[in-house]
Amino acid sequence: MNDPAGSLPQSGVGGATPTFRLGALQIAAPLLGGLLVGTALAYVLVEATGGHMTAGELWTCVSAGLIASVVVPSLPPRHGVELTHSQLVVLGGGRREFVWQDIIGLEIRKTLGIRTVVVQVSDGRRIPLRAPMSLLDRDFDAKARILADWWTARRGGPDRV
Template sequence: MNGPASASVPNSVGSAAPAFRPGAVQVAAPLLGGGLVGIASAYVLTAATGTRIPVGELWTWVLTAVLAGVVVPVLSPQYRVELGADFLVLHGGRRRDIAWRDIIGLEVRKTVGVRTVVVHVSDGRRIPLRAPMSFLDRRFDDKARLLVDWWTARRGGPDRV
């Protein structure tokens, strides 16, 4: 689901750097679920007040939620995290390079049952990564371990060994 996680050794030369990206289902499922819950809530509230929603209008709402669940993952920015030799590279609305030596810690944080990786930077910022995430991804632990291994191998910077 959540992008490829190669089993490359952090110090291997010539191998492609791993990259993580959220899968389409990981993006669409919360949106679709939220839309359908909203529609069900609106239907229940209107029924409780004695107002009836025509079946055609209800189907329009449902189809709109389903269409949004399909279109948004396709049209949204392509978020990904790349593990480079000197930088952790975040792609999304814009590109952000974070030098490995500037990262003081990596933390796996659980929010609403979904685990993500949070990067702690030396200037005090905490940057949650959109990928990898445990939602619908059985390989999350392997990907998080790979990320920590890359950071551990490179955090001293090019000057230190």
């Protein structure tokens, strides 16, 4: 889950450049949960409006959710973060590159019990990173520490994580 490419260096100085991506379970769990909640809500709404959902229709909704939760995580991960010696590269929905000197802070944001890293850029933007993410990842704290160490070593700014 959320494994970096290569080993986890203890500090951001030297060694391979880490890449963090979401693992299959990190993608599948919220997807499956959302689809099951959506199916339950659709069932309740149909019943509340006087309609009726047959067992076959209900099975179709549930099986579509199960299939999607297997297929989507098997697709190649598009969202992630690469740490290079000169910049932080955010992948997903295009490629965004942030020079370490333009990053003025890092913070951990907790939403619904799931922690993520938010990058504060000098132009005022706050960029939430999809990976690393604490959902189903026991190594989140170590990965956030690596990200902070890389930023500190290359930015020379205060350590804010």
